[in-house]
């Protein structure tokens with residue numbers, strides 16, 4: 001069956017999965033086994049040992065590959081495990097160019113781990129200007145790394161421009177597609193080499209596992225090397241978590257629509273509220289990259305960032321008073337979350353760099369869930385009312 005001819009909703013439910021040939025089970029079983037019996041030495045049914053391959057993980061990897069319209073996929077125990085494996089592609093003393101507004105843990109992996117263990121050199125840029133990118137390229141530059149929408153400032157980076165620039169200079173282009181998911185944008189179809197996911201977030205969608213993935217545009221030397229490294233470094237996703245993630249993926253298209261509808265309404269509601277200084281949401285025409293977001297993204301997604309009037313005190317009061325929104329790190333689940341990047345998710349970025357890129361003390365990030373939107377608006381409005389208490 002040529003699954004690529006189907007739409008993304010169909011692929012989310014069927015790709016990589018069919019009734020189990022042995023039992024007819026409609027859902028992919030959890031192959032809870034570490035090893036597989038061989039008929040004679042070296043004669044297998046395609047599996048030897050579950051680090052190298054497991055049928056539940058294979059089903060998940062094909063489904064992810066199909067959704068991103070790539071050629072091969074690899075599932076890992078976390079988003080950062082996927083990123084670590086990807087960076088193992090680079091020989092020591094390489095240089096990479098990365099967006100200056102990255103997920104805090106990605107920044108920490110580059111700056112506090114790979115810089116020391118592999119001599120990795122990193123240039124952080126805002127990636128808006130192709131000339132600035134070209135002039136940052138050195139003899140040892142190997143990779144360019146973007147995240148769009150970025151975290152937490154929701155900057156939109158021009159994926160086509162980055163893919164083109166990378167191609168021109170022979171760099172591996174990497175896009176962290178965690179915030180957008182393949183429902184909103186598919187970087188591989190715009191020429192990116194590799195997509196990275198923290199599948200912990202929207203892909204799984206239910207805040208009950210930690211998982212990561214890499215998907216490549218082509219089946220080539222690069223993807224073969226990633227497959228080799230996945231097995232050689234070993235941070236694979238378990239069969240049970242692969243099953244849960246496959247289950248989550250089935251509703252991803254529906255969930256992203258519901259997240260976007262709620263977030264759009266809340267973004268407008270916040271923008272009209274006098275207790276808010278500024279709202280950043282790619283679906284608002286006030287967003288500095290609104291035109292690009294319209295062109296590049298099919299929907300604006302479920303993440304909103306806003307600046308509350310005041311400073312750290314006002315931010316804390318607001319966050320403590322929310323009842324329906326949980327005050328928690330992470331994002332992308334069916335339930336709504338709120339957090340304070342400067343103290344929570346982005347604390348690993350030095351204070352002066354946070355200031356420079358605009359992660360101020362009155363900045364709050366919302367991951368808007370799929371609850372009834374009126375309940376969410378009521379919760380926000382009541383929490384903002386601290387001045388009258």
Ligand SMILES: *Cc1c(COP(=O)(O)O)cnc(C)c1O
Nearest residue numbers: 078079080103105178198200211
């Ligand atoms: C959470 C996150 C990661 C890291 O993924 P884990 O699954 O937590 O290891 C990487 N990139 C982005 C954009 C994230 O939100």
